[in-house]
Amino acid sequence: MKIFRKLIPGWGVVPVIIFLMLWELIARVNLISGHFFFPPFSMVVAEFYCLTANGVLGKNFLSSFLRVLIGFSFGSIAGLLIGILMGWKSLIDKALNPIISLIYPIPALGWLPLLMLWLGIGEILPIAIIFICSFFPILYNTSTGIKMVDKNYIRVAKSLGASDREILTSIVIPLALPNIFTGLKLESGMAWRVIIAAEMVAIPTGIGALMMKAESLMRIDIIIVCLIVLAAMCFIFERFFLFLETRFTARWS
Amino acid sequence: MPAIKLNNISKYVCKNINLEIFNKEFLVLLGPNGAGKSTLLNVIAGLIDYKGSVFFENKCIDKLPASKRKIGYLFQDLYLFPHLDVFSNIAYGLKIGRKKPNEIKYRVEELLQMLRIENLTHRYPKELSGGEKQRVALARALALTPEVLLLDEPLSSLDLQSSKYLRRELKQLQRTLGITTIYVTHNLTEAEEMADRIAIIEKGAIEQAGKVEEIFFYPKNEKVSEFIGAPNILDCNGFRILGKGIAEVDCRGLSIIIPDEGNKIKKIAMLPRDIYIAELKPPGPDVNRFKGIITDINISNEVVRLKVKTGNINLLAELPHHIFKRMSLGIGKEVFLIFKLRKIKCL
Numbered sequence: 001m002k003i004f005r006k007l008i009p010g011w012g013v014v015p016v017i018i019f020l021m022l023w024e025l026i027a028r029v030n031l032i033s034g035h036f037f038f039p040p041f042s043m044v045v046a047e048f049y050c051l052t053a054n055g056v057l058g059k060n061f062l063s064s065f066l067r068v069l070i071g072f073s074f075g076s077i078a079g080l081l082i083g084i085l086m087g088w089k090s091l092i093d094k095a096l097n098p099i100i101s102l103i104y105p106i107p108a109l110g111w112l113p114l115l116m117l118w119l120g121i122g123e124i125l126p127i128a129i130i131f132i133c134s135f136f137p138i139l140y141n142t143s144t145g146i147k148m149v150d151k152n153y154i155r156v157a158k159s160l161g162a163s164d165r166e167i168l169t170s171i172v173i174p175l176a177l178p179n180i181f182t183g184l185k186l187e188s189g190m191a192w193r194v195i196i197a198a199e200m201v202a203i204p205t206g207i208g209a210l211m212m213k214a215e216s217l218m219r220i221d222i223i224i225v226c227l228i229v230l231a232a233m234c235f236i237f238e239r240f241f242l243f244l245e246t247r248f249t250a251r252w253s
Numbered sequence: 254m255p256a257i258k259l260n261n262i263s264k265y266v267c268k269n270i271n272l273e274i275f276n277k278e279f280l281v282l283l284g285p286n287g288a289g290k291s292t293l294l295n296v297i298a299g300l301i302d303y304k305g306s307v308f309f310e311n312k313c314i315d316k317l318p319a320s321k322r323k324i325g326y327l328f329q330d331l332y333l334f335p336h337l338d339v340f341s342n343i344a345y346g347l348k349i350g351r352k353k354p355n356e357i358k359y360r361v362e363e364l365l366q367m368l369r370i371e372n373l374t375h376r377y378p379k380e381l382s383g384g385e386k387q388r389v390a391l392a393r394a395l396a397l398t399p400e401v402l403l404l405d406e407p408l409s410s411l412d413l414q415s416s417k418y419l420r421r422e423l424k425q426l427q428r429t430l431g432i433t434t435i436y437v438t439h440n441l442t443e444a445e446e447m448a449d450r451i452a453i454i455e456k457g458a459i460e461q462a463g464k465v466e467e468i469f470f471y472p473k474n475e476k477v478s479e480f481i482g483a484p485n486i487l488d489c490n491g492f493r494i495l496g497k498g499i500a501e502v503d504c505r506g507l508s509i510i511i512p513d514e515g516n517k518i519k520k521i522a523m524l525p526r527d528i529y530i531a532e533l534k535p536p537g538p539d540v541n542r543f544k545g546i547i548t549d550i551n552i553s554n555e556v557v558r559l560k561v562k563t564g565n566i567n568l569l570a571e572l573p574h575h576i577f578k579r580m581s582l583g584i585g586k587e588v589f590l591i592f593k594l595r596k597i598k599c600l
Contacts, residue, residue, distance in 0.1 A: 156332045159298055160346035161320035161397065170345075174336045252336045252377045 039221040044228070047221040056210070061229060064195050064206040067123070068233075071130025072191045076184060078131070079138030086139070087146025087176070088168055104140060108133035108194045109201070116202055126198050126206070133194045138183040145179025146172055178253050181245035188237035196230055256433040257297065257401060262305035265292050266457035269305070273462075274435060279427050280462075281448035282437045285480070289457040290437040291329070294403045297435065298324050309401070325399035325432075329406045331390040333378040339365075339389050340374045346397045364392040367426075384415045391423070395430070402427070402434040408443070420446055441481060453477050469522045470600045483558075484522040484598070485568045492517050499594070506564045510540050511597045520600040525558060525571035527596035531589040532580055541592040547584055552577075563590060 020041050026032060027040035039047075051057035086093040086100075111132055119125050149172045157167045173180075199208025207226050214222035257274040267289040274280045282290045296303045299319040306313050314322060333342050341348075343364055347357045365371045368388040378386060387407060394402065404423075408416040424447050427434050438444055444451050445465055452462035453476075460480075461473040470486055472478035491503035500513035502521065511521055529535075535542055545563035552558075557577040559570045570590060572580075582588065 150332070152328060152330065152332045153334060155295075155300055156326070156328060156334075157345070157349075158300060158319050159324065159326040160349060160393070162345075162349045163320075166349055170349075171334060175334075177336075249336070252379060 036218075037220060039224065044221050044224045047219075048225045048228070051222065051225060057225065057229070060205060060207050060210045064192075064199065064208070065233070067126040067206065068130055068191045068195050068237075071127040071195075072134045072188060074127075075131040075134030075191075076138045076187065079135045079183070080142050080180065083139040083142025083180075084146055084168070084173065087143035088172065093143065093147075100136065100139065104136045109197055112198060112202060121202060121204075126195055126203050129198045130191050130195055134187045134191055137187050137190070138180075141183025142176065142180050145176030148179065149175045174248075177249050178245070181241055181249070185238050185241040185245065188241055189234040192230055192234045192237065196226075256310060257435075258308040258311070259293070259297070260306040260308065262293065262296055262303055262307070264296055264301060264303040265289065267292050267296075268457050270454075270457070270459055272452055272459050274433060275450075277431045277433055279424065279434045279436065279447060279449045281444040281451045282435055282454055283439065283441065283444045283448075283451050283480070284454035285439055288439075288454045290439075290454055291405050292457075293454070294326070294405050294435065294437055297401070298322065298326050298403055300326075323397070323400040325394035325397065325402045327390055327394045327402070327404045327407045329409060331386050331407070333381075333386055333390055333393070335378050338375050338377050339370065339381070342378070342389055343392045343396050345393065350397065360396060361392075364395060367395075368392050383411050384419060387411065387419055391426075400433065402432050404434065404436045406438055407436075409438075409440075416443075423447070453480055455480065466598070466600050469598055470520050482524040482526060483569055484524050485528075486520055486522045487566065488520055489518050505566050507543060507566060509592060509597070510594060511599055512595060514599065516599075518599045522598040522600070523568075523592055523596065525569040526556075527593045528568065528570040529591040529593070530559065530561075530570050530572060530580070530582070531591065532582070532586075533589070535589055535591055541594060543590045543592075545588055545590050547582060547586050547588060550582065550584060559588075561588060561590060 024041045027038050027043075032038040048057070082096070086096055108129055111129060115125055115128050119128060153171050153175065154167055157171045162170065195206065196208040196211070199206035200212050201208075203209060207229055211223050211226045214220075214226065256276040256278070259270055259272045262270040266287065270289075270293065272293075282293065284290050292301070295301045297307055299307075299314070299317060299322050306315050308314065309322070334345065337345065340361055343361045344357050347360060352360070362371075365374060368391060370385060370388045370392065373381065373385055373389065378389070381389065390407070407423075408419055411419065420443060436443075436447060448465055450462060450464055451468050453460045453468065455476055461468060461477045463471075468477065468481060469484055472481060472484075478484070487504040487507075487509075489502040489504050491501070493501045494513055495501055495510070498513050499510055500518070502509050502511055502518050504521065509521065511518065543563045545561040545568070547559050548562050548567065549560035550557065551560075552574075557572045557574060559572065559582065561568050561570055568590065
């Protein structure tokens with residue numbers, strides 16, 4: 001019963017339905033010059049069905065999805081590990097912080113020309129871009145979260161006999177989780193935004209590339225389908241980490 | 254044999270501190286903020302480096318890490334781990350010590366019962382009241398059956414009523430467990446109520462250590478006397494039991510009614526704040542009410558202190574500023590003194 005109740009959309013769906021109805025209406029009464037520039041929602045849905053049925057959308061989506069998944073996984077794991085080390089050991093922080101502070105402000109797409117020359121145009125390129133896009137912010141949030149843990153909790157744990165490693169794993173990392181999840185949440189969505197941009201500029205497959213092809217064929221309906229897929233994926237990824245955050249921290253934070 | 258001995262301990266404000274804490278004793282470390290009380294606890298717990306030596310049962314433990322010192326530490330702000338529920342907070346030290354799950358369960362349940370918090374087992378710290386948090390933190394500190402308990406102003410964040418109640422319970426618990434305890438506070442009432450002995454610490458030096466009466470009746474120097482409120486100490490000659498829990502003593506011609514605790518009284522002490530001042534003769538029986546003349550007025554930031562000569566005794570009395578302003582008091586003015594019966598300390 002509980003699961004059933006969860007499946008029923010709440011009142012939040014109402015504005016979306018109104019928006020879609022307005023969209024359909026405006027396109028149908030030709031308020032914006034014709035279906036060519038502004039296809040109605042029903043046409044976008046039909047195109048979505050077509051693209052799904054002929055496998056074009058699935059193939060491109062899978063390319064983008066795997067790139068995001070691999071790049072984000074490696075980037076976030078590396079960011080988490082180095083962030084924990086930097087937050088926990090001041091020596092490592094002192095050694096790495098100046099370098100990271102210099103590199104962190106460079107936007108992920110700023111690396112694209114350099115990486116195109118270094119790695120060539122292949123599957124490694126988008127993965128490397130997503131890695132960079134995820135790595136720095138997650139590292140920064142993690143190390144900040146670890147540093148922000150009140151030192152008195154560490155004193156208490158020490159007085160109860162915990163070793164440094166035990167303090168890190170049982171007290172410091174759990175207390176830094178809200179900060180860590182903030183990084184993961186933001187960057188999981190950002191990874192999708194960046195991969196689309198990278199595919200539009202330099203990579204011939206994926207949702208971004210499909211959008212560029214649609215643009216050259218003046219297929220606005222396909223572009224909108226791709227944008228909807230992008231929005232949905234950003235939303236799903238962010239929600240997934242929000243769910244994990246709630247599961248691990250809501251009761252106490 | 255002292256359970257704990259501090260030899261020339263120096264750290265931060267503390268300079269060459271020597272102090273003995275006896276077995277199963279409840280020692281209160283009393284001093285103002287910044288005196289070095291918490292530093293001394295951290296030294297004993299092994300949580301900070303220090304100069305000098307700490308002995309437990311005559312064995313030097315300077316090389317022992319905090320985890321091996323068998324100490325239970327209750328911190329000022331408690332610092333219950335917010336991500337663990339009550340059970341896991343109490344069990345933390347036991348889990349770290351690799352105790353078996355059934356042993357952990359048994360010990361935690363025992364502590365929950367001892368501190369009467371069984372109903373809180375699965376609550377998180379943010380769902381607890383101030384008093385409940387104190388109990389959970391105490392249970393956590395006791396979980397590893399420590400030989401020494403260090404309490405760093407554990408009741409400072411509680412309201413007066415809860416603090417009073419928990420003080421009594423804490424003292425009772427300490428007696429039951431027979432655990433050597435050091436309790437840090439800046440509150441004199443707390444110290445008086447709980448201590449077997451008090452050690453007065455100021456600016457990183459132990460000014461005096463002794464039983465409550467010793468500190469009150471024989472303050473070693475001006476600093477100690479000031480810190481405990483500059484009590485008026487009077488020698489008593491005659492002693493007569495009046496019954497119903499009161500007795501009469503004669504202090505240099507002044508006949509004073511005091512609470513009778515069954516012992517002959519040699520001295521009495523009254524804090525200046527426990528003496529009322531009235532401009533007119535106060536109503537009620539002519540008991541513990543004396544006429545006097547103001548001989549000196551000392552106005553400080555906190556209070557106004559009056560020196561009043563009554564008979565051939567000079568007494569210090571204290572008034573808050575707002576009351577002093579309402580009265581027209583001056584040197585040479587005749588006033589009436591009223592001694593609060595239950596606040597008179599006897600030796």
